[in-house]
Amino acid sequence: MSVDWTIVPQFLPQLFKGAKMTIYITLVGLAGGMIIGVIAGLMRAYGNRLLNFIALVYIEVIRGTPIVVQVMFLYFALPVLASIRIDPLSAAIIAIIINAGAYIAEIVRGSLQSISPGLREAGLAMGLPRWKVLALIVGPLAFRRSIPPLGNQFIVSLKDTSLFIVIGVGELTRTGQEIMASNFRAVEIWTAVAVIYLILTGTLTLLLRLIEKRMRIL
């Protein structure tokens, strides 16, 4: 069977549908991951011993296990353990939320701790309450500094959605696999899938560059 690129266009609508699902899982997952990550990161950076410990356990458990195992656990083990039944799409989104959340927490902690303690002292010495020092001084500086590693994590999470093929979520990789199974056009289909992923990650990179440029330099 020779390579024939003309077969690709007829499968594009189907692939785009898969890509849409990938985007949806990534966006919702990362939005949730940011919320969890910021909370856990703050607990790590400023929490008392108990809060710090809780966040640390969460981060280490998630970082120490593969995302495929995590989503399998959510989808297959949770119903047995707690009779909680979730559909594949929800399992996929939750997996991204808790997985990205753990990595984002470390990014948040690292960024907060990289800000010179002198700036915090300068804020406190003015008579600002601690939360205002965080919200007005340390937070914005840390956010600016966290953009490059966050961008990295966003791209990793986007690509991680391809692993949800194992629970049958109809995202881009799964869609490619299904098309492949019907026509065996491996080269054409997997090339098309790869290009679509590149377009998605490239757009993400561009967006982050823009945000970075618009913010004042340190």
Add this chain to the structure above:
Amino acid sequence: MSMIEFKQVSKHFGDLKVLDEVDLNINEREVVVLIGPSGSGKSTLLRCINGLEMITGGDLVVDGMSVLSGNANLREIRQEAGMVFQQFNLFPQLTAEENVAFGPRHVRGLSNSESLRIAHELLDKVGLAEKKKHLPSELSGGQQQRVAIARALAIKPKVMLFDEPTSALDPELRQEVLNVMQRLAEEGMTMVVVTHEMSFARQVGTRLIFMENGKIAVDGKPQEMLVNPTNPRLKDFLRHVE
């Protein structure tokens, strides 16, 4: 009138005793210069006044409020004690005018325009009116420190605390900062200054305190202490800094 009162103040960092039952009374309009070898506790003493370090023994009263009387009072104390740091600690993402307007805006709760008006007035006072739109990274060390002084003044403090304000500066940039400080002293500001600038101590200080091992070793008039030191360790110290 007494502005700052140390009553048997101790400060420990773990097992290390940095301040050892210090008694000290600082009155309004005094310019107190703190000197001493490194590790003698002079910076810690200064940082206890606004609660950047919490005392571990005794009591410390600033303008009638104890630093131990809770967070609300501590914030009140900090609003009455402006602080200038060795490393300037200007907010790097804000321009000079935004740095100075920060306190009026976010601590005093004034409007944006009123805060900026105060900022311009103070930047003018420290001779940096034309640099108001510059970021700290675009200013020299001496200019940054003058902005930092303006920023501390912007919350209308009753006392100014200086923690080695010229130590991070090249020698040729120190004088511009010292001049601003001298003008403040002449206006009657109560000041506590940790420094190695003996000329400043002599010309501007109304009182000189030599610290050693967490205690006040000598407390007196700068002229007398510097011209004719009687304490042998002060004599030794002065030989090393001059």
